[in-house]
Amino acid sequence: MNQIEFKRRTKQFGLAVIRMTEKFPETRLAWVVKDQILRSALSVGANYRAVCRAKSDKDFINKMRIVEEEADETAYWLEIIEESGLLRAEELDGLKKEINELVSMVVASIRTKSTNLNKER
Incomplete structure (x- = not known):
């Protein structure tokens, strides 16, 4: 997978998480969890964009x-x-599969x- 495709995929994942959190109930617990998952999920794509600007192989690995x-x-x-x-397992299956695939690709890239x-x- 090339940089452009991975950028697109991480952005689409972030957008899917945004849509998923819109289904949360209006409770304090939901608000806290929503804040946390939005921060981490959106950070995946944002930080990958920084990877694409790495100045060296060591910088690439660290990012x-x-x-x-x-x-x-x-x-x-x-x-x-x-x-x-907060949500049923069936509502999360696609996101869980995607994040596991993204983690696997990132780990493989770091190893390589x-x-x-x-x-x-």
């Missing part, structure tokens, strides 16, 4: 680790949403870049 952390945090909040009963960087030494 991708931030993307990995934000994506993993988003997966956590999706689990909280399901287990707290790290391996290549170590070979150059």
